[in-house]
Amino acid sequence: MSGASSPRSFLFAISGAGARLLLRLHPARFRKLHAAEMRILFAERYVEERACGAWRLVKFLVRTFADLAAGILLTRRRAARQFSPPQSSQGDAMFTQFIQDVRFALRMMGKNPGFAALAIVTLALGIGASTALFSIINGVLLRPLPYDRPEELVALTEQSPRMPVMSVSYPNYSDWRTMNRAFTAMGAYRHVNVTLTGEGEAERLAAIQASASLFPALGTPPLAGRTFSEEEDRPGAAPLALLSESLWARRFQRSSAVVGQLVTLNGVPHTVIGVMPGRLLEPNRPDVFVSLGRVSEQFAIRGNFPGINARARLKPGIGVAQARQDMERIAVLLEQQYPGSNRSQRINLDSLHDFTVGRVRTALLVLFGAVGFVLLIACANVANLLLARAASHQREMAVRRALGASPWRLTRQVLTESLLLAAAAGVLGVVLAFWGVDAAIALAPNVPRLDSVRVDGRVLSYCVATVAFTALLFGLAPALAASRSNVLDALKEGSRGSAGRHRARVRSALLIAEVALSLTLLIGAGLVMNSFVRVLSVDHGVDTARVLTAQISLPGSRYQGERIPAFVTQVVERLQSAPGVQSVAAAQPLPLGSDAWFMSYRLKGHSSETSTNAPVADNYHVSPDFFRALGIPLLKGRVFGAQDSGTSQFVCIVDELFAQQNWPGQDPIGRQISIGGQALAESKTWASVVGVVGHIRPQGVESEIRPQIYLSYLQRPVSIFTVVVKTTGEPLAATNALRDAVRSVDAGVPLFSIRSMEETAARIVAERRFHMLLLGLFAALAVILAVIGIYGVMSYNVAQRTQEIGIRVALGAQPADVSRLVLGNGARLVAIGLTIGAVIALALSRVLQSMLFGVTGHDAATFATVAALLAGVSLLACWLPARRAARVSPLVALRSE
């Protein structure tokens, strides 16, 4: 728990606030005199005790709070004695009564600690879970992005009929920048990886190629130095670099002398001109920024979308809708001007906040709703507990009424107890939330902005509001029951009266609500779980078993042209002879790994050869053994061989989908394709199809389905690639062999992202798995609470009816009749709850839609299974009391009254 490492920690803030609250209940004179001092002493003691370990700290806090709480009464009593005659102001009387109520409630809790503990823990689970989730929502969805006037920032992406969201082509970005009327500034950036060499060990860095205009658009000034100028952001400019705060701290110890130094990135010396703050462009964590414009000649093809992101700042007074119109106008103009590349090409514009967190919003809100249900069920349970207990205090209440206590006074007393229970649960809940948030951050895959999640004032306010709300919610029914108690009825010996009937009705309603809420939650969890199973069961076309992968980035200064395939060939050869290695290949990109690359293609001799609005396909650069290593079946023709080198005929392999789409019913072997934009087509680099392989789902089953083209790595080398090793045994055991092979070819080449292919595949479903786990957890919690609740209500009912049951048995009822009576009563309530729950679930299923895969929100099988499950456990919870009822001996039952 990093939070506890300074007196500024979360726990310190909480406990300090708690202590202040208790202090506020001391007399004003005492506060004025001592509060400031006490606060200082508290801080000093806190630090001191914490140094002695967590347990000492907890003991200190418990003792301090108990002591302060006791002090409230002691100091007040003293103050009252000192300034007698006592002032009998309204407020003071209220306060005295409040103190009386608190003392009474504490005494009640002390008398029945099991009851108090059960209520507090139940509520704490609900409050803790909901506070934890709220702090995540607060950090991810509610806190503003860390930019100057973040509401003005928008994200721009391109859209084609085939791809709803795609990255931006550089020439388009340039035109948008000059043609728009909506923005004060627009910038672009692109992720790349670079290798930092020079002093110390070679390090792999996450780099951003950024346009000079990006920084003013985001409105983030550098921490030191300056950013690029427009002149420095052009082809031919000198190489410059901006460091991120983290790299600056890690490698340069925050030295301001770093500006002006040279750093070697990918073998090229770059001059450092400044340092940028750490959270720029979150959720990404770049280490270094270089110029995008300097290398923009690589992106000169308009039909090429090399992963460029565009950001812009709206002019004051211009909204997102207006800006969208402006971009639509530009898209139409560009379409007319470049019908080849820009036909039907449109521009997406979203506020940066939506763009950043929109993906997770639904999931977070669904989870928040789920937690809300858990909290409601917890409230229902505690309300039931209180009601049951209220019944046993009925006579006492009636006596107090008879002695002159007003109904309001009694209500307030019961509410005070509820508030006390809720407050205790709130304190425990905050501690749970603290752990929960830590655990969620550690487990959550790929949720943007998680680093801005912390327990802050807003979260604490939420927690306090939740405490008050829950206290009111679960305290209301017992409080009303207390005020309603009919004096005569209650005082009459053995009478159960109208209040009892009323309470029984409330309890039944609560039971129904619990069943309904848990069914809704369980159905939601069931649907998400069902989706997850379906996602897992769909074959992505790649055999991930016993495959080790690692990325390699060859430094551009030493590896160009023929040297790259030579390096790959050498590594493959050395590895192949290593023990435990079956086959070795190189691939870029790795299927299931990073995003697929897709490019437009044209078919020779096909009508689309003249059409410039070319279709797109995924593109993989692979070495000969790739298909064997990943178990992708060869359906026709051949795979690549050593003969497909830089000097021979340009070849490619397509997947079955490509063949079927482009040459239905014909033989694809020997056909020719041109890949990439116009530039390639003009240089007449037609690739002959030599083979057809099985289709794969490169981003898992949820990705869009695109045809695939494989190029020979030997003909189209790229300096960043993944080595794929199929092993005979445990894949990670081959790590050393892989390292040795790479080192023996070139010791200066770093390996990174070493992991098994199974791990890579698991990453794709990690988000889904996380949602499923959380939702499942909440649903399980809900069901457990509901079952406890049902059991409690039914047991109580049986206990209440002991006498009646005894009479029935005495009059000849069989045990089976008795159980049927009790069970029937419970079953009726459960059935009503299940029906209501199913209706709620149906109504809410639309909300879940985006989290589902392969099932609809009203999947009958899920509904039925889950309802049957819940009905089963609910009836079990009813059956236990029913069995007890059946064993009632009439003698005992009749004697009990």
Next chain:
Amino acid sequence: MPGHSKPPLALKPADFYILLVLCETPLHGYGLRKAVARESGGAAALEIGSLYRLLDRLLDEGWIEASAHAPAGADERRRYYRLTPGGRRVLQGEAARLREVVRRLGKRELLGDARGAR
């Protein structure tokens, strides 16, 4: 009225220790708590609330006072407490009472036993 200089009965242990440590030097809350714990061998460990309730009472009795100026070189944000002449008399009275107690015990040879038992 402040200055009941003669306590009717024995001082409460915590009061006694506070007066005892304050008769040497003015102290602030933190120092006071530490000194009391040390002096009493840990027997009188005061929680924050109890400490200030005691101080509040001793201030009312007029046995101690909060000093306006901190001793030289001390933390100026803190309030320091010191013994009043009245408080010193109370402590002296307690000392006399204790001496009397010891005397009575000694007469019955209880002290010698205690020493021997060590």
